[in-house]
Amino acid sequence: MNSELQQKKRPTSFDVAKRAGVSRATVSHVLNGQGRFPDETRKRVLEAAAELQYTPSPAGRALVRGRSDIVVVVIPYTTFGSNLQDLVDEITVRADKHGLSVVVRFAGPDPDKTLAAVQNFRPVAVVDLGVLGAEQRSSLEASGAVVIPRLRPEDSLENNPNFVIGQMMLEELLSRGPRRIVFAALLDERSDPFGPARYEGMKQWTNVHGLPTPDRIQVPLDLAGAQSALQRELSEGQPLGVACYNDAVAMAVLAAGRELGVSVPEQLSVMGVDATAEGQLVTPRLTTIRIDNRPVMDRIAADLASLSGQANRTSGAAETLPFKPISGETT
Amino acid sequence: MNSELQQKKRPTSFDVAKRAGVSRATVSHVLNGQGRFPDETRKRVLEAAAELQYTPSPAGRALVRGRSDIVVVVIPYTTFGSNLQDLVDEITVRADKHGLSVVVRFAGPDPDKTLAAVQNFRPVAVVDLGVLGAEQRSSLEASGAVVIPRLRPEDSLENNPNFVIGQMMLEELLSRGPRRIVFAALLDERSDPFGPARYEGMKQWTNVHGLPTPDRIQVPLDLAGAQSALQRELSEGQPLGVACYNDAVAMAVLAAGRELGVSVPEQLSVMGVDATAEGQLVTPRLTTIRIDNRPVMDRIAADLASLSGQANRTSGAAETLPFKPISGETT
DNA sequence: CTGTTAGCGCGTTCAT
DNA sequence: ATGAACGCGCTAACAG
Numbered sequence: 043m044n045s046e047l048q049q050k051k052r053p054t055s056f057d058v059a060k061r062a063g064v065s066r067a068t069v070s071h072v073l074n075g076q077g078r079f080p081d082e083t084r085k086r087v088l089e090a091a092a093e094l095q096y097t098p099s100p101a102g103r104a105l106v107r108g109r110s111d112i113v114v115v116v117i118p119y120t121t122f123g124s125n126l127q128d129l130v131d132e133i134t135v136r137a138d139k140h141g142l143s144v145v146v147r148f149a150g151p152d153p154d155k156t157l158a159a160v161q162n163f164r165p166v167a168v169v170d171l172g173v174l175g176a177e178q179r180s181s182l183e184a185s186g187a188v189v190i191p192r193l194r195p196e197d198s199l200e201n202n203p204n205f206v207i208g209q210m211m212l213e214e215l216l217s218r219g220p221r222r223i224v225f226a227a228l229l230d231e232r233s234d235p236f237g238p239a240r241y242e243g244m245k246q247w248t249n250v251h252g253l254p255t256p257d258r259i260q261v262p263l264d265l266a267g268a269q270s271a272l273q274r275e276l277s278e279g280q281p282l283g284v285a286c287y288n289d290a291v292a293m294a295v296l297a298a299g300r301e302l303g304v305s306v307p308e309q310l311s312v313m314g315v316d317a318t319a320e321g322q323l324v325t326p327r328l329t330t331i332r333i334d335n336r337p338v339m340d341r342i343a344a345d346l347a348s349l350s351g352q353a354n355r356t357s358g359a360a361e362t363l364p365f366k367p368i369s370g371e372t373t
Numbered sequence: 374m375n376s377e378l379q380q381k382k383r384p385t386s387f388d389v390a391k392r393a394g395v396s397r398a399t400v401s402h403v404l405n406g407q408g409r410f411p412d413e414t415r416k417r418v419l420e421a422a423a424e425l426q427y428t429p430s431p432a433g434r435a436l437v438r439g440r441s442d443i444v445v446v447v448i449p450y451t452t453f454g455s456n457l458q459d460l461v462d463e464i465t466v467r468a469d470k471h472g473l474s475v476v477v478r479f480a481g482p483d484p485d486k487t488l489a490a491v492q493n494f495r496p497v498a499v500v501d502l503g504v505l506g507a508e509q510r511s512s513l514e515a516s517g518a519v520v521i522p523r524l525r526p527e528d529s530l531e532n533n534p535n536f537v538i539g540q541m542m543l544e545e546l547l548s549r550g551p552r553r554i555v556f557a558a559l560l561d562e563r564s565d566p567f568g569p570a571r572y573e574g575m576k577q578w579t580n581v582h583g584l585p586t587p588d589r590i591q592v593p594l595d596l597a598g599a600q601s602a603l604q605r606e607l608s609e610g611q612p613l614g615v616a617c618y619n620d621a622v623a624m625a626v627l628a629a630g631r632e633l634g635v636s637v638p639e640q641l642s643v644m645g646v647d648a649t650a651e652g653q654l655v656t657p658r659l660t661t662i663r664i665d666n667r668p669v670m671d672r673i674a675a676d677l678a679s680l681s682g683q684a685n686r687t688s689g690a691a692e693t694l695p696f697k698p699i700s701g702e703t704t
Numbered sequence: 705c706t707g708t709t710a711g712c713g714c715g716t717t718c719a720t
Numbered sequence: 721a722t723g724a725a726c727g728c729g730c731t732a733a734c735a736g
Contacts, residue, residue, distance in 0.1 A: 054728060065708050070730055079706070100493060101435035102728030105713050110432065114476075119458060127450055127479050134481065134490075143493055145445075145476035148458050150465060159465075162431060162474055263650035290650055297654040319594035319621055320651045323628040386715060396722050401716055410721080433714030436727050 053094040061090035073098070100143075104164065109186060113137050113144045113346070114160050115169040118235040119151075126171075129335055133169060136343050140350045142166060149173040151232060161185055167349055169342055172235045190345040204236045207331060207365060208243025208285070211313050212256075214329065214367050215283035218311065223248070223256040224275050226286040226295055229267070231260075237287045240315075244285060261291050261298075268294035269301050276302065282310050283373075289314035289321035292328055296372065312372040326371035337364040384425040392421035404429070431474075435495065440517060444468050444475045444677075445491050446500040449566040450482075457502075460666050464500060467674050471681045473497060480504040482563060492516055498680055500673060503566040521676040522669070535567045538662060538696060539574025539616070542644050543587075545660065545698050546614035549642065554579070554587040555606050557617045557626055560598070562591075568618045571646075575616060592622050592629075599625035600632050607633065613641050614704075620645035620652035623659055627703060643703040657702035668695040 055073075059066045064087060071077045072087040079087075090096075104110040115130055134144040145163070149156045157178050160168060167188040170179070179189045208225075215223060225241045228234045244256050261271045272295055275282055286292040292314030299310040306312065306326055314321055314330040321328035386404075390397045395418060402408045403418040410418075421427075435441040446461055465475040476494070480487045488509050491499060498519040501510070510520045531537075539556075546554060556572045559565045575587050592602045603626055606613055617623035623645030630641040637643065637657055645652055645661040652659035 055730095056728085066729080067709080067731075068707060071707085074730080076731085077706080083706080097493065099436070099728050100495065101432050101441065102713095103730080104432035105430070105436055105715095105728075106730045108713080119462075130479055131481055134479075138490075143490055145478060145494075147476060148461055148465070150462055155469075159469075159474055162428065163476075164431065263654070265654060268654075293651050293654045297656075300656065318651075320624050320649075323594070323596060323599075323624045324655050325628075325631065385713085397715075398717075398722055398724095402721085405716085407717090408721085414721080430714050433727095434716080436714075436729095437716050439727080 052099070053096045055096070055098065057094055058087065058090045058096050061094060062086040109164040109166050111142050112163045112165045113142045113167045113169060114163055114165045115144060115146045115171065116156070116160060116173045117146055117148050117171050118173045118233075119149055120233045120235060125335070129171075129339060132339055133342060133346070136346050140346060142346070142349070153178065157181060161187075167346070188345070188349060190342050202239050202243075203333075203364060204239035205243035205246075206363070207315060207333075208240035209247040210331060210365070210367060211240070211285040211315070212244050212247050214373055215285060215311055215313055218307065218373065219281075221281035221283045221311065222275075223253070223283045223285065225256050225258045226261045226271075226284050226291050227258060228287050228291060229260045229262040234287060240285070240287070256285070261286075261294050263290055263294050265294075265297050265301060268298040272298040273302060276304060276310070281308065284310065284312045286312060286314050289316045289318040289328055289330055292330070292372070293321065293324065296324075296326070296328075307371070307373050317368050322368075322370070328368075329370035329373040330368045331365050332368050333365045335364070383430070384427045386427070386429065388425055389418065389421045389427050392425060393417040440495040440497050442473050443494045443496045444473045444498045444500060445494055445496045446475060446477045446502065447487070447491060447504050448477055448479050448502050449504045449564075450480055451564045451566055456664075456666065460502075460670060463670055464673060464677070467677055471677060473677075473680070475500075484509065488512060492518075498677070519676070519680060522672045523676055533570050533574075534664075534695060535570035536574035536577075537694070538646060538664075539571035539576075540578040541662060541696070541698060542571070542616040542646070543575050543578050545704055546616060546642055546644055549638065549704065550612075552612035552614045552642065553606075554584075554614045554616065556587050556589045557592045557602075557615050557622050558589060559618050559622060560591045560593040565618060571616075571618070587616070592617075592625050594621055594625050596625075596628050596632060599629035603629040604633060607635060607641070612639065615641065615643045617643060617645050620647045620649040620659055620661055623661065623703070624652065624655065627655075627657070627659075638702070638704050648699050653699075653701070659699075660701035660704040661699045662696050663699050664696045666695070 055066045055069045059069045062069065064083065068079070068083070069087055072079055072084050073091065100111060115133060117126070130144070130146060137144045147156065147160060153175065156173070161182065165187050167190055168182055169190045174189065182189050212223060215221070223244070225244055227237045227241070241258055248255055257275065259271050259275060261268050284295050286295060292312050295312050296306065299306055304310045312329070314328050315333070317330045317332035321330055386397045386400045390400045393400065395414065399410070399414065400418055403410055403415050404422065431442060446464060448457070461475070461477060468475045478487065478491060484506070492513070496518050498521055499513055500521045505520065513520050543554060546552070554575070556575055558568045572589055579586055588606065590602050590606060592599050615626050617626060623643050626643050627637065630637055635641045643660070645659050646664070648661045648663035652661055
């Protein structure tokens with residue numbers, strides 16, 4: 043028989059109250075900074091709580107509050123910049139300061155199930171990194187959760203960063219002279235939450251500048267598949283500029299071009315997005331766009347802070363663009 | 374457009390009971406499949422629940438159960454390809470079948486805070502993808518959570534996949550003849566949860582085969598940094614084989630070698646791990662190891678199933694190895 | 705001003 | 721098949 047077998051039952055507010063010689067209500071008041079108590083009492087309660095390592099039961103609190111202390115970060119099925127974890131880490135730290143706990147939820151193939159799962163947490167807030175549609179957002183808001191938005195594909199397009207990225211890529215691809223433009227999306231559409239907006243940005247730009255609308259192709263991330271996808275576009279013999287969804291796609295296009303014997307960047311210029319380490323390590327080095335998510339983080343942090351009623355310090359509206367082109371050898 | 378009025382308050386078991394003309398206790402029993410009720414009653418309750426879209430409050434349930442329905446998947450701070458997301462997706466689906474909801478938690482820089490955050494959910498189970506130390510596991514288990522995958526007697530060091538991967542890399546690197554071996558870890562140690570075991574595997578293998586113990590270097594993912602890291606190892610003039618922590622590191626090493634003008638694979642052979650798309654798209658194509666996480670998934674699924682008392686012993690013994698070398702042009 | 709009592713919120717379960 | 725009580729924290733109302 044192991045004497046250590048005791049199921050550690052967590053201390054409750056009752057235990058703290060008993061130890062501090064007060065009532066449960068007082069414990070609650072002191073711990074939540076409500077009402078005024080003599081320092082003596084406050085101290086006794088705080089000490090008792092500390093000694094018992096008291097942590098209020100999230101379940102009890104959620105029950106009475108009607109919602110949990112959980113913030114759900116919903117992440118699209120895609121790999122955008124490996125610094126996603128850093129972003130989440132920072133959200134976590136920030137939320138922690140407001141007494142909120144962060145969990146991540148990967149968006150599954152079925153949006154409804156994802157939404158249901160998120161709803162099930164009765165989260166106090168949902169950080170949407172590009173997954174939620176309009177109706178999902180309002181559904182969440184109807185249930186009382188605050189949705190902290192980032193990229194909304196449907197609100198004013200000109201404000202959408204992805205829209206601007208599409209245009210930025212065009213400018214870069216055409217800076218060496220005119221060429222036919224193609225947008226290379228991922229083969230797996232589900233992995234492509236931002237592609238459509240970028241493509242839209244490109245279409246609008248070409249439209250404004252009197253250029254033909256770029257084609258859109260889907261490129262698998264293997265050599266053979268990419269090759270056949272690219273070959274169809276190259277057949278016309280004029281120089282081609284390929285704006286890719288991300289660096290991985292760009293690398294597939296480049297590999298295909300190499301296999302097909304076309305010269306880069308003369309006959310084939312390629313641009314990625316994300317500035318991954320890999321893209322900068324290969325030859326030819328990728329021209330790409332580095333996305334800085336500090337502005338996103340700031341916005342999230344502000345929204346998070348406003349949850350606790352803290353002053354919503356709006357930072358400067360227009361700073362520098364949150365993304366900048368990285369010149370490589372592929373344009 | 375249907376302007377259905379959003380219910381501000383979710384239905385409770387009381388609402389269902391009222392609608393079905395029974396008591397709350399009956400609702401609970403029927404919904405949880407306890408006790409025997411006439412089909413008539415069962416049906417009425419089930420229908421009422423469905424019509425009201427009743428979802429039991431997780432908070433209420435957690436309160437009475439003492440723990441939540443949450444399964445926390447703890448993910449190491451490492452670059453994860455979409456394969457990890459697929460793994461999590463599958464865990465999510467599997468857990469859902471048992472009425473459990475999955476959340477992901479990225480391991481932060483501070484293990485204690487990570488542990489505390491996980492504990493705070495009072496999870497019914499924790500899926501550890503390579504972050505938890507022994508004392509963390511026991512701490513979780515002491516609080517009543519099941520840590521998955523469960524440690525099994527056969528999980529000695531020799532069976533550790535990473536241990537075997539290290540050895541497999543050595544065999545591949547040395548297949549072209551003897552050369553000096555170096556293990557290239559990530560610069561950011563925090564991102565490297567599996568490297569140590571792989572290095573251990575290599576050390577043991579060399580020891581058994583009477584070869585010198587491989588050096589260990591840390592390689593940053595930029596050209597200049599990788600170059601200086603590699604240069605120190607190349608100075609001896611004999612052929613070098615570099616076993617890399619992953620494909621990204623391998624690409625950094627290759628870029629450095631290219632810059633330094635060494636021939637691949639004659640003077641410098643390189644091996645990665647992960648078989649990323651990028652590694653297969655570059656020239657020279659990477660020799661790497663593809664890791665199949667189906668076995669891991671099976672094990673997790675089995676442990677998950679056993680949470681609900683379902684003894685699911687379907688998994689046969691060791692079939693094929695869960696990883697296989699991909700021959701490229703770098704060895 | 706300081707602190708307590710009482711009761712709510714929701715699902716589960718024992719005893720009837 | 722049900723009433724009542726429980727688990728835990730919060731807070732309105734109230735008493736010292």
